[in-house]
Amino acid sequence: MPAPLVLISAAMAVPSGFYRPLVEELEQRGWEARALPTRGFERGEPTASRTHDWSYASEMALIADEVAKARADQPDRPVILLGHSLGAQICAGHELHHEPSDGFVAVGASVPHFRSYPKAGLPVLFLGVSVPVVARIRGFVPKPFFGAPGARTLMREWARFVRSGKPPFAVPKRITTPSLVVQLQGDTYAVSRSNKIFTEAFLDPEHSTRWVYLKDAVPEGGTTHHVMWVKTPGPVVDRIIAWWGEVEK
Template sequence: MSDPIVLVSPAMAVPSRFYRPLVAAFEDVGWQARALGRRGFEPDTPVASRSADWSYGDEIADLADAVSAARREDPERPVLLMGHSLGAQLAIGLQSSADPGRTADGLVLVGASVPHHRYYPYGGLPMLAFASAIPVLARVLGHLPKPAFGAPGAATLMREWAHFVRTGEPPFDASSKVSTPTFVVHLQADAYAVSAANKRFIELFCEPSAVTRWVYTQDATPDGGTTDHVQWVRHPSVVVDRVVRWWGDAADRR
C-alpha cells in the first residue's frame, strides 16, 4: 500500500503557515503532507466580522472537501487527517457525519479535548466565565474581537465552542462513535487539553478498539522541543516518527 498523504487541520486561530515544520518533517520521512487553511486566518479568506460568519459545520464541510480533493488526486493513496486542538474536534465531526468517500482512512489527533470546564483545575471557572461572555460579545459586536482567545473569531463558531465549554455537548453529530484507526497524542505540558479532558474526548467520540493513545512526555522531546499545546509544532520530529510507526502497525493489523 502507498504511504499516506497527511492533511493537517489547524488549531483555532492558527494559520496553515505555522505548520510548515510539521509538513517538512513528514516530507523528510518520505510522506506527503499539507496544512489546510483555517477560515479567517489565511491571506485569501475574509476575517470574521458581522458580515463574515461561519460555524463548526462549515469548517467540517471544508475538511470533507479537502479529503475528497486528495482522493481525486490519487485514489490509491490513503488519507490521514491530523487534527490539532479545534482541528481534532472537526476531524471527529467529519468522521461521524460525512459520506465514507469524504472521510479519512486514519486520524491523528493532537491536543484533543472535550473543553467542558469541569475537566479543568478549580472547576475551570475562568473558562466558564469567558464562555459565558462569548454569546454577549458575539451578539453585540458580530464577532469575537481581539485580544480574546480565538479572535478574531466567527460569531457562530465561537458561540458553538462556548456552548461546548459550558455543557460538554459537542457542536456536531456524535451519535456514532468513530471506528477509524485513531492515534491520539496527549502532550504532557498541555494546559488546554489536560489529561482528563483528553481522556473524555476518547471516551465520548471513539470506539476503544480503534484508539492508540500516546503521552508525549517532556523528557522525550528533541533539543529545543516542548510538549506545549501549540509550540510542539516547531520541533515535531518525535511526533512524526511515532505517527509513522503507528500507521505501520495499524496497516499490519488490517
C-alpha cells in the same frame, strides 16, 4: 501501498503556515502533507466579521471537500486527517458525518468542558459565558478575546461546548476510523482529563490508540506546549509513522 497524505486541520486562530515544520518533517519521511487553510487567519483572506461567519458544520464540510479531492487525485494513497486542538474536534465531526478518512490523528484534543479543568474550571467557564455575549453584540469575537477575530457561529458553538460538555454536532456512534490520540504532557489547554474524555466520547476503543508525549522525550529546544510542539515535531511524527505501520499490518 503508497505513503499516506496527511491533511492538517489547525488549532483555533493558528494560520496554516505555522505548520510548515510539521509538513516538512512528514515529507522528509517520504509522506505527503498539507496544512489546510485556516478560515479567517490566512494572509490576504477576509477575517471574521458581522457579515463573514462560519460554523463547525461548514468547517467539517470543507475538510470533506479536501478529502474527496485528495482521493480523486490519488485514489491509491491513504488520507490521514491530523487535527490539532479545535482542528481535532472538527475532524472528529467530519469522521462522524462525512465519508471518513483512512486514519485520524488528534493532537492536543479535548472536550473543553469547564468541569474537566483545574480551579473548578472557572477561567474556562468565564470564556464560555463571555464569548457568546460579545459575539451577539459585535457580530463576531474581536481582539483581545480568546480565538479572535473569531466567527460568531463557531465561537458560540465552542462556548456552548465549554459550558455543557456536549459537542456542536451529533455523536450517533463512536468513530471506527483507525485513530491515534496524542496527549501533550503538561498541556494546559487540553489537560489530561479533557483529553481522556475526548478519547472516550468520540473514539471506538478497538480502533484507537492513546499516546502521551512526555517532556523527557522532546528534542533539544523542544516542548510539549499545546501549540509550540509544532516547531520540533520529530517525536510526534515518529509515533504517527509507527502507529500507521501497526494499522497497515
